[in-house]
Amino acid sequence: MRYVVNKNLDAPFNIAMDEWLLTHLKPEAPVFALWQNRNAVIVGKHQNTYEEVNEAVVKEKDIQVVRRVTGGGAVYHDQGNLNFTFIIPVAHPQDVDWKKFVQPIVTALHKLGIPVEITGRNDLVLDGKKISGNAQRYQDGYLMHHGTLMFDVDVETMVRVLNVSDEKFISKAVKSVRSRVGSIKQYAPHLTIAQFQQALTDELSENGQDQPIQLTQSQLAEIKTLEKEKFSTWEWNYGESPEFNYHAHEKFAGGILDIKAEIEKGLIKQIYFGGDFLGVEDIERLMPQLIGVPFEETTIRAILSENQDKHYFGTISNEEVLSLIHE
Numbered sequence: 001m002r003y004v005v006n007k008n009l010d011a012p013f014n015i016a017m018d019e020w021l022l023t024h025l026k027p028e029a030p031v032f033a034l035w036q037n038r039n040a041v042i043v044g045k046h047q048n049t050y051e052e053v054n055e056a057v058v059k060e061k062d063i064q065v066v067r068r069v070t071g072g073g074a075v076y077h078d079q080g081n082l083n084f085t086f087i088i089p090v091a092h093p094q095d096v097d098w099k100k101f102v103q104p105i106v107t108a109l110h111k112l113g114i115p116v117e118i119t120g121r122n123d124l125v126l127d128g129k130k131i132s133g134n135a136q137r138y139q140d141g142y143l144m145h146h147g148t149l150m151f152d153v154d155v156e157t158m159v160r161v162l163n164v165s166d167e168k169f170i171s172k173a174v175k176s177v178r179s180r181v182g183s184i185k186q187y188a189p190h191l192t193i194a195q196f197q198q199a200l201t202d203e204l205s206e207n208g209q210d211q212p213i214q215l216t217q218s219q220l221a222e223i224k225t226l227e228k229e230k231f232s233t234w235e236w237n238y239g240e241s242p243e244f245n246y247h248a249h250e251k252f253a254g255g256i257l258d259i260k261a262e263i264e265k266g267l268i269k270q271i272y273f274g275g276d277f278l279g280v281e282d283i284e285r286l287m288p289q290l291i292g293v294p295f296e297e298t299t300i301r302a303i304l305s306e307n308q309d310k311h312y313f314g315t316i317s318n319e320e321v322l323s324l325i326h327e
């Protein structure tokens with residue numbers, strides 16, 4: 001199989017690349033790419049980003065957050081994770097069985113002594129633990145199938161950044177299916193991830209006989225444009241979240257605070273503060289200022305600071321209010 005070389009580590013570029021390969025490459029035979037992201041969470045097309053991603057951990061660890069064009073749940077990538085993409089011409093998408101498309105990966109892993117198995121879901125497992133999540137999209141005669149391979153991922157960060165209190169969100173968005181995850185490196189303790197990538201490339205490209213496809217400067221420029229105009233925008237990554245309701249409740253030293261909000265396109269459509277606290281000015285005056293504002297800590301923080309002298313929340317501090325909006 002021929003392959004596309006992509007050494008870029010930026011998630012918005014790489015996710016743009018997958019979309020571009022699906023819509024523009026139009027290969028006559030299947031093609032693959034192996035690529036990596038630096039720390040990133042990639043959410044599914046129909047997910048609520050706020051419901052899937054812990055914003056505090058995103059900030060702390062400088063994690064990129066990108067919505068992809070395939071369905072399914074949210075996954076964490078770092079440089080211990082390797083992604084694969086197949087672009088496959090398909091005449092009859094209704095006959096598509098994902099297992100068939102993932103088979104070359106499974107065979108290559110088996111040859112490396114890694115006994116992965118295909119599950120009933122879209123996962124590959126090793127000793128019963130998930131090491132690969134997969135998703136696909138069909139468009140105009142081509143199928144893009146992509147998946148992860150957890151070679152040696154920082155699982156602690158993965159668990160933290162994908163951990164959000166579910167009970168605060170009410171939406172019809174697609175939820176992630178949390179699993180116990182494993183690591184491929186256990187079975188290949190002497191391999192670095194670069195060697196693992198090379199071994200897979202050799203295997204899939206018939207021992208290096210199939211040559212790489214070099215994208216031209218103008219093709220790369222098209223991908224850059226897609227990155228800039230879509231995959232690195234707040235409007236796509238957060239704003240495309242299906243509408244949701246948010247409820248949170250907390251007892252602080254200075255009183256009890258309740259928040260209820262309705263969010264559409266990532267913007268606050270309705271917000272209500274209640275509870276039990278002794279505000280100086282009437283909270284009703286603050287609420288309209290938050291309508292139409294992104295449901296984002298930085299923007300809300302700025303509005304609260306501008307209103308600092310009004311003491312709307314009495315002795316509940318702005319930081320406490322914000323902690324209820326984003327953990």
Ligand SMILES: Nc1ncnc2c1ncn2[C@@H]1O[C@H](COP(=O)(O)OC(=O)CCCC[C@@H]2CCSS2)[C@@H](O)[C@H]1O
Pocket residue numbers: 042068071072073074075076077081083084130131132133134135146147148149150153158162175176177178179180181
């Ligand atoms: N990197 C990675 N690989 C495999 N599984 C993961 C990973 N990160 C997290 N998880 C686990 O999967 C669930 C979510 O599973 P869920 O089944 O909900 O979602 C997926 O698997 C989607 C896979 C998308 C693959 C694309 C390929 C290139 S860009 S992203 C999460 O809660 C964790 O338990």
